[in-house]
Amino acid sequence: MPFIxxxxxxxxxxxxxxxFMLSGLLPSxxxxxxxxxxxxxLLVSAFAVGMIVGAPLLxxxxxxxxRRAALAGFQTVFVAGHVAAALVPHFAFQLVMRAVTGMAYAGFxxxxxxxxxxxxxxxxxxxxMSVVVSGLSLSMIIGVPGGTLLAQHTGWQAAFWAVAVxxxxxxxxxxxxxxxxHDAGTPRPGLRRELRSLAVPLLWVAYATTALTVSATIAVFSYLGALLQDVTGVSEGFVPVVLGLYGVGALAGLTVGGRRADRAPFGVLLTGMGTVAIVAAGIALSADNASxxxxxxxxxxxxxxVTNPAVNARVFGVLGETRTLGGAVNIAAFNVGIAVAPWVSGLVIDAGPGLAGIGWVxxxxxxxxVASTLLDRLLTRHDQGTTTTVPDAAEPTTAAR
Structure with a gap:
């Protein structure tokens, strides 16, 4: 794998x-x-909304x-936004800064x-993609618990300063x-070709699967710190440890998914989401039992x-070589899930079930x-017709594109 x-x-x-660090910072x-x-x-949702808008636009x-200049520029805006957020602890301003930094992160x-x-x-x-996205799981193992510890001992602003550094x-x-x-990658096509690459129905089914897989975990993760403290009875000091364990699980899933996604994306997606459905329901039923x-x-x-590399493999397989805008829309789809899930979970919390209800969400x-994945597999098999290509391949046929 290239070092870059x-x-x-x-x-x-x-x-x-x-x-993701707001999961541990939300109470403070x-x-x-x-x-x-x-x-x-809503601060979680604001960041996600910024990414939804920013990914395709930027x-x-x-x-x-x-790409070197663009990537560095996005990171500069991201740093400036976090410094500003740390200096101005006002909720409306925080919402704006979360949206701005979300846009910059989306571009990156x-x-x-x-x-x-x-x-x-x-x-x-x-x-x-599993290597790139593994940065997210490492942020959960190291960054999120570290940010939570900083917030507990020196205030949540310290976590924002740490992210900026x-x-x-x-x-x-x-x-x-x-x-x-040096431009890391092949020459990029023009705007018209990029827009044309989105006119594939199968691609939008894959985008829907992307959003839903993210929503399934974020619905629980967004309020996990609050659930652990207020319902499960985990001490405040032990919450970062549990968040770190979440990151370990995420890294394990990414490692397995990265090895299997190119060969069997549908199998990975069905297994992963089936597991999440059972586990999330288990959390709802046993929310007060830490063990x-x-x-x-x-x-x-x-x-x-485990599903993350698979949804990326599906999208890039359908896109073929015209992938800048289509890949950006997939990032937006990720963040549709991240934006919608905390909002739905918040509605459920306020409606009566309380924090344990996030498991059902x-x-x-x-x-x-799971239903979206089955639809994707059905449409892919239909498009492939009587060819001998294995239906579970990451690269669909020309007809599927």
Missing amino acids: VYILGFGTFAQGTSE VADDLDVPLSEAG ALATLGLP WALASVAAVSLVAADRRGRA LTALSGIALLLGLPGG VVIPLVVLLAAGGF GAAFALTA
Whole structure:
């Protein structure tokens, strides 16, 4: 695997820490900003909305720019937004900064994904993406628990400062690892061809699966810190440990998914989402039992993240070589799931079931993802007709494209 792919993974680690660390910070942020917990959860959604808008918009806006300059520019905006958020603890301003930094992260992630899959052969795209996305799981193992500890001892603003420093370091590594004038990847096609690449119905089924798989885990993860403290009875000091275990499960899932996604994406998706459905329901039923919930949290992460390389393999397989905008829309689809899930979970919490209800939300999203995957597999087999290509391949036939 080219070394630059690992540098891109470091970038997703630095910025991914910010995306997920609010799971452990929400109670202290809500108290400090004097807003209800469910309203504080909108900060997670604001970041995701910024990514939804930013991924396709910034991918198009930077089509003519060298990826080195665009990637570094996105990271600079990300750093500035976190410094500003740390200095101005006002809820409305936090929402704006979360949206702005979400847009910058979306631009980075979209170009990083395209660069990664452009540097490797078609049968290694899933593995390359698993390296890039493994930065997210590392952010859960190291960044999210570390941010939670900082918040508990020095205030939640310290976590934002730490993210700014990490991102700056990743930007320096990128500039050193990707020399000026070098564009990591194949030449990018024009705007018209990029737009035409989206006119494939099968692609939008894959996008729907992407959003649903993310929603299934984020519905639980967004309020996991609050659930552990208020319902499960885990002490405040032990919450970062559980979040770290979640990250370990995520890394394990990514490792397995990265090895299997290129050969059997549908099998990976069905297995992963089936696992999440069962585990999330188990969390809902045993939310007050720490000895049951903690192992289930690890399994939830493993089942959710094993699907990540598979949804990427499906999307890039359908897209073929025209992948800048299409890959960016997939990033947006990820963040549709991240934006919708906390909102739905918040509604369920306020409606009466309380925090334990987030498990049922996650299970419902997972079962819907299973249905979407089955539809994708059915349509792919129909498009392939009587060919001898294995239906579970990551690369569909020309007709499927």
